[in-house]
Structures are given as C-alpha cells and as structure tokens.
Amino acid sequence: GQQLNQSPQSMFIQEGEDVSMNCTSSSIFNTWLWYKQDPGEGPVLLIALYKAGELTSNGRLTAQFGITRKDSFLNISASIPSDVGIYFCAGQLNSGGSNYKLTFGKGTLLTVNP
Amino acid sequence: ETGVTQSPTHLIKTRGQQVTLRCSSQSGHNTVSWYQQALGQGPQFIFQYYREEENGRGNFPPRFSGLQFPNYSSELNVNALELDDSALYLCASSFGGGGADTQYFGPGTRLTVL
Secondary structure (H helix, E strand, O other), X not given: OOOEEEEOOEEEEEOOOOEEEEEEOOOOOOEEEEEEEOOOOOOEEXXXXXXXXXXXXXXXXXXXXXXXXXXXXXXXXOOOHHHOEEEEEEEEOOOOOOOOOEEEEOXXXXXXXX | OOOOEEEOXXXXXXXXXXXXXXXXXXXXXXXXXXXXXXXXXOOEEEEEEEOOEEEEEOOOOOOEEEEEOOOOOEEEEEOOOOHHHOEEEEEEEEOOOOOOOOOEEOOOEEEEEO
C-alpha cells in the first residue's frame, strides 16, 4: 500500500539537541498528523494540522503543514530521554468521500543519548 | 473518559486458522478504523466502520472482514491466516459522519502466525 516519504529513517542525538524530521507525498492531503509510537504500543497523537501553511506547537514540539499540501515537518526542541520512540507522519484526505483513511510514513526512529 | 481498548493483547495462530480481534472505541466516538502494522513499517489502512457499515476499504483481500456493533465497538476477522498476516493490528476511533475527525489509536493486538 501507499506510504509517505518520511526522513530521516533514524536519528541518534544527544540530550538537549533539537531534532527535525519531515514527510513528503506525491499527492495532496488536507490534514497532516504526527504520532509517536513506543515499542508494543499504539501510536499516540502529538499534533494535528488542518490548514495549509499552519504552524502549530505542543510544548517542545512544533509542526507545519506545507503550503503545497504535500509535505509537513516536525521539530522537537531541547530533546530529553523520554522523546525516544518512533515518530510517524500521517496524511488524511477529507474530500467529502466516504472514508478518511490515514496514510502513514515509514517512521523516524529517534534515540536520545543522555 | 475511556480510551480505545483492544483485545487480546497477543495471539498466536497457525496458518489456515481464523482469528477475531476486538476493539472498543473511545467514549463519544462512532467510527472505528482498522490498520495492519508490519514490523518496521507504518500502519496500513484495512477498513473503516461507521454506523455499523463498512465505510471504505484499503488494499486487503476479502478474507479480512469486520463488524461494528450498536455500541460502536468493532471486530476484525481474518480467515485462512497466512504467515504474512503476522503483524500488530491497530484500531482507531474517531467521531464523524465518516468524517475528518482525528483518529485515536488503541494499544494494538500482536498476531503471530506460525
């Protein structure tokens, strides 16, 4: 099935550093979401973006919905050890059709060295 | 407010068997979506249920089927299990008319097919 292009695949950083990851698509979406998944758990919603150009923050997390509606990025500032996990982007197309499935990227594995 | 719950947590089956996975949606939500997440991949959309009807389907064969009950809980059934069906199965609930509302995930059921 379709997956979004998410990069980088993995990151190994020192505590306190800032992190940036992004997601691109060949088709447009009108909602972008970022989830975090810990091992053996389901994805937990971090940020939802509903409008092209929108910039939204949630604590140390900031995400933007690209103007072209085909991309999004997530920044994490001043990383801490509990930021470790897999981060997924997901796009949703709300076209007035009958289903609003999420299309996910392959994930970015973040490791934070204390 | 009760979150999304899934049962069982883990399941081991043999090839050719049938399996039923269960999901209880978050309080106030009327839509359930099911996803399959293979190891190292992002979740892939299987189907969505709204008002007890299938409301969209991903690229999965007919041996993947589902139900939604009047209390909005849902089941995923998989017949004639294959080795490649081994994955984490996630359900997500949302509120909408098959609408664009944000999806919240349960912890998943880990299915192993031997």
